[in-house]
Amino acid sequence: MPARQTVLIGLLGSVLDSGFHGERWNRWRPTVSLCMHKELPVARFELIHSKAHEHTARCVAADIQRTSPGTTVVLREQEFGNPWDFEEVYGSLHDFARGYPFRPEEEDYLVHITTGTHVQQICLFLLAESRHLPARLVQSAPAEPKRRGPDGKYSIIDLDLSKYDRIAARFQREARDAASFLKSGIETRNPRFNQLIEQIEHVAIHSREPVLLMGPTGAGKSQLARRIFELKKSRHQVAGVFVEVNCATLRGESAMSTLFGHTKGAFTGAVKDRPGLLRAADGGLLFLDEVGELGLDEQAMLLRALEEKRFLPLGSDRESSSDFQLIAGTNRDLAVAVRSGRFREDLLARMNLWTFHLPGLAERPEDIEPNLDYELDRVARGSGTRPVLGRDVREEFLAFARSPAARWSANFRDLNACVTRMATLSAGGRITREVMQGEIARLRSSWAPASDAPYRESIPAGVLDPATFQQLDLFDRVQLAAVIAVCRESATLSEAGRKLFSSTREKRKVQNDADRLRKYLARFGLDWQGCKG
Numbered sequence: 313m314p315a316r317q318t319v320l321i322g323l324l325g326s327v328l329d330s331g332f333h334g335e336r337w338n339r340w341r342p343t344v345s346l347c348m349h350k351e352l353p354v355a356r357f358e359l360i361h362s363k364a365h366e367h368t369a370r371c372v373a374a375d376i377q378r379t380s381p382g383t384t385v386v387l388r389e390q391e392f393g394n395p396w397d398f399e400e401v402y403g404s405l406h407d408f409a410r411g412y413p414f415r416p417e418e419e420d421y422l423v424h425i426t427t428g429t430h431v432q433q434i435c436l437f438l439l440a441e442s443r444h445l446p447a448r449l450v451q452s453a454p455a456e457p458k459r460r461g462p463d464g465k466y467s468i469i470d471l472d473l474s475k476y477d478r479i480a481a482r483f484q485r486e487a488r489d490a491a492s493f494l495k496s497g498i499e500t501r502n503p504r505f506n507q508l509i510e511q512i513e514h515v516a517i518h519s520r521e522p523v524l525l526m527g528p529t530g531a532g533k534s535q536l537a538r539r540i541f542e543l544k545k546s547r548h549q550v551a552g553v554f555v556e557v558n559c560a561t562l563r564g565e566s567a568m569s570t571l572f573g574h575t576k577g578a579f580t581g582a583v584k585d586r587p588g589l590l591r592a593a594d595g596g597l598l599f600l601d602e603v604g605e606l607g608l609d610e611q612a613m614l615l616r617a618l619e620e621k622r623f624l625p626l627g628s629d630r631e632s633s634s635d636f637q638l639i640a641g642t643n644r645d646l647a648v649a650v651r652s653g654r655f656r657e658d659l660l661a662r663m664n665l666w667t668f669h670l671p672g673l674a675e676r677p678e679d680i681e682p683n684l685d686y687e688l689d690r691v692a693r694g695s696g697t698r699p700v701l702g703r704d705v706r707e708e709f710l711a712f713a714r715s716p717a718a719r720w721s722a723n724f725r726d727l728n729a730c731v732t733r734m735a736t737l738s739a740g741g742r743i744t745r746e747v748m749q750g751e752i753a754r755l756r757s758s759w760a761p762a763s764d765a766p767y768r769e770s771i772p773a774g775v776l777d778p779a780t781f782q783q784l785d786l787f788d789r790v791q792l793a794a795v796i797a798v799c800r801e802s803a804t805l806s807e808a809g810r811k812l813f814s815s816t817r818e819k820r821k822v823q824n825d826a827d828r829l830r831k832y833l834a835r836f837g838l839d840w841q842g843c844k845g
Contacts, residue, residue, distance in 0.1 A: 317355035320346065321447065322424030323432055324361035324369050332371060340454035340464045342426045343372055347380040348463040354383045355419075360390045360408065395429045402435045409444040421447035422468065441471050490517070494539045498686045501678040508668060515666050516540045517547060522618065522638040522663045524603075526646075527670030530723030533641035536670070537599040540639065544597070550637065552596025555589050560605040565626065567610050572617075574626035588625060590617055593636035603663075604644035604655060611656045618662055638663070673723040677714040683724065684710070687731035699735040700742045709748050717783065719759040730755060756783075771796055780837065792836060795829075799843045805829060 322343055329343045347354050357376060361369040366389070373385035390408055393400040414421065423440050425433045439445045449469040490513045491506070492499075500506055515523065523540070525533040534556065541554040562570055565579050573588025590598065600606070606614065617623040618638060622631045640663050649655035673680065692698035701709065712718055720726050734743045734751050771781065771793050784792070795812060802808035809825025833843055 323428035325427030502676040530725040531670040555593040560602040594634040603640040673720040
C-alpha cells in the first residue's frame, strides 16, 4: 500500500510571509519555513489568500517550490471581507471546507494555524475540532535565538482527545465527579439510575434548553434540580440564582403575580410593584415543581417567556425580559393532561426536549442501603452523633426495606422520616431491634390503603399485631374481621363453627365445624382464646 501523502492547508500571512528581496531567506516566514523540514515532506500546500494579496501569494508559492521541489502549491482565492469579523471569516472558511474534495483514506491533512488574524486562526481551529476539516493542527514558530535559521520549528496537535491518556482520564474523572455531585455523593448501585444521572450530567453541562424531570412525589426532583444549578454554577455557566416555586401552591391572580410580577394597583392589595420570580431568575435557573398544576393562562405566558425571553407583568403595558434556564418537575403524565385539555400541547413540546423519568425508591432496591447510610450521616451532621445500627438489626431492616411489602410511597421522604424517628427514639445513639421493628410497623400502617380503614377497626385491638395485619390481603382482612365478630358473640368454638359454616354443613360427610374453624384461625396465628380477647 502506498504511503499516505501529507497535505497542508493554510492562510497566507500577508506580513510574516512577505518579502521579495534576497534578505527574505535570512528570516523566518511561517508558510515557506514549514516546507523546509525534511522530516515533514509536504506533497501539496493549499494556500488560501485574498485577491488583494495575490502577488505575495505567487512569490510565496515560488519560494516553496524552490525549497521543496516535491511540494505542489495550489493557490485558493478566498474573500473574507473583514478578516476580524467572526461571522464573515467563519462563513468563508466553512464554505471552503464544504467545497473541498477531501480524501482522508488517501491523504493526511494538516491545518496551519500560525498565519492570518486571530479570528481566522480561531475559525480554523473550530472547523478542525468539528471535523469539517478532517485534519490535525500544525503550529510553527521561529527558532530559538541560539539556533538561527529560516526553517524555525513546528508542532502537530491532534484534536482527538481520546489519544491523550492523561486528558481522557481527567475528563472521565470530571464526569464521574459531576455525576457523583448530582447524586449528593451517594454511591448508588442501580445501573439504570446511574446511566440516567450520567445523561443528565452531560445535558446539564452542554445545554441551556429546558429540562423536564418526571417521577413520583419524593423521588428527588427538587434536590436534583438544585444540584444541576450548583454544577452549572461551578462551571461558570450561570451567573444568576436558583429560584424554586411549587406550582401547586399558585392560584388565580396570585399565580400570575408570583411568576410574572405586577404593577402597583394591578389588583386589590397590589400596593407596590413586584418583579416576579421569572425576573428574579434572570441569568440563573428557574425550577417549577409540579408544573402540571399551572393554569392555562400561566402556561401561555410561560411559553412566550421561554421562546422570546419576554413577558407582560400583571397590570403593565410594558414588557419585562428574563433570560433563564427552566427545569420543570411533575408527578403527572403531561401527555394525558394535554389530551384532557388541562395542559398546553405547545408548552409540553417546548419543555420536552430533555425529559428524564426519575424512578421511585422501591424501583431501586439496590440503592436503599447507600441511601440509608446517607440519611444516617445527615442525622449525624445535625446532631453531632451518628446513630448506630447493629449488623443484625441493619440486615433485618434492609430485608424489609427491599421487600415487596415496603411500598416507599413517599420515596425518599419516607426514608428520611423513618431514619429521623429511629434516631430520635434510640437512647445512647444505638438503634435497637425494638425501635426498628416499631418503625417497620409504623411504615406498614402508613402505607395501608385508605379503603382498609373500616376493616382495620373491625379487628379488635390486641387480636393481631400491626405487622401481621399489614401482611394480609384486603380479602383476608374482610373475611377474618367477620370470623372474629362471630367468635366473640358465640359461647363455644363449636357454636361459632356452626354459625360460620351453616350453609354447607348438610353437604359435608364430616361435620366437624370446630376443627374447621380452629384450622382457619391457625392460619393467622390465632386460637379460640386469643380470638375472644
